[in-house]
Amino acid sequence: MKLISIAALCVLLTACTKEKMKWVAIGDSITYLNDHTDETGNRVTKGYMTRVVEQLPHIERINKGFNGWTATDVAGKIDNLGLSQADLYTVFLGTNDWWRGVPTGTLNDYKKNTGDTTLSGAFRIIIDKLRDLNADAPIILITPIQRVDFVYIADMKNNAYGSYKEKNGQLLSDFADAILEIGKYENLEVVDLYHESGMTHENLVRFKRLKDPATGDYKNFPYPDFINVPFNPETDEYPYPPEAVHMTYDGLHPSDEGYEVIARMLVDDIKD
Numbered sequence: 001m002k003l004i005s006i007a008a009l010c011v012l013l014t015a016c017t018k019e020k021m022k023w024v025a026i027g028d029s030i031t032y033l034n035d036h037t038d039e040t041g042n043r044v045t046k047g048y049m050t051r052v053v054e055q056l057p058h059i060e061r062i063n064k065g066f067n068g069w070t071a072t073d074v075a076g077k078i079d080n081l082g083l084s085q086a087d088l089y090t091v092f093l094g095t096n097d098w099w100r101g102v103p104t105g106t107l108n109d110y111k112k113n114t115g116d117t118t119l120s121g122a123f124r125i126i127i128d129k130l131r132d133l134n135a136d137a138p139i140i141l142i143t144p145i146q147r148v149d150f151v152y153i154a155d156m157k158n159n160a161y162g163s164y165k166e167k168n169g170q171l172l173s174d175f176a177d178a179i180l181e182i183g184k185y186e187n188l189e190v191v192d193l194y195h196e197s198g199m200t201h202e203n204l205v206r207f208k209r210l211k212d213p214a215t216g217d218y219k220n221f222p223y224p225d226f227i228n229v230p231f232n233p234e235t236d237e238y239p240y241p242p243e244a245v246h247m248t249y250d251g252l253h254p255s256d257e258g259y260e261v262i263a264r265m266l267v268d269d270i271k272d
Contacts, residue, residue: 023089024064024088025064026089028066034065072116074093075122076116079129091130094119095147098174110185144176146199147251148201149208150250153238208220209240
């Protein structure tokens with residue numbers, strides 16, 4: 001007879017005794033990729049949602065991640081997303097708003113429900129919708145992670161510089177702070193990945209492989225040395241070979257290690 005481990009037995013008993021929960025996760029590509037790991041060049045084996053449910057098997061997950069979307073995109077299409085009544089909602093947005101130059105707005109945009117032209121106004125629309133679906137369901141907000149230079153593994157022409165500098169006069173930290181402010185105002189839990197995850201510009205990748213301007217030879221540049229070193233998507237090699245992967249695999253999207261950090265922080269909040 002095969003013996004079951006104590007750890008496995010504990011998971012089994014937890015799954016059997018805890019009341020089933022439905023979790024709807026709203027997000028961008030970082031959420032979307034949970035169910036599309038083939039689009040990571042198979043550098044990711046499982047995303048944060050899968051990892052959460054492995055630890056909390058009484059939860060049924062529904063992925064509402066939309067590749068490339070902003071909070072304003074989600075708010076503008078909120079009635080057409082097929083959102084359902086659930087026992088838990090998470091909202092993980094903001095990084096694309098920063099890159100696309102969406103204004104953060106102010107807490108007054110949230111309070112006065114000024115519409116989907118700012119991040120703060122968009123969050124009001126999203127949160128109102130979730131409360132309409134289930135006023136009793138907890139809503140957990142998740143701040144964006146820091147990012148370095150993103151280069152899409154399937155198309156190097158799709159690239160963007162990191163959050164170490166402003167885009168349209170705004171820092172990514174401004175978006176994280178706006179989400180924290182909304183969470184505080186609404187007394188909602190916030191998983192603050194930007195400030196508290198330990199995922200920083202210094203450890204998102206181990207290096208960026210670029211041609212040394214002085215020699216023309218490829219060289220591994222760690223952060224911040226790769227800032228302003230030219231990259232030509234037409235002629236250069238992909239700058240993040242497998243050995244460059246750390247907390248992200250492409251400068252923006254989490255690796256297995258990064259997703260594990262997100263899942264761990266989220267599990268702690270859900271348990272609380």
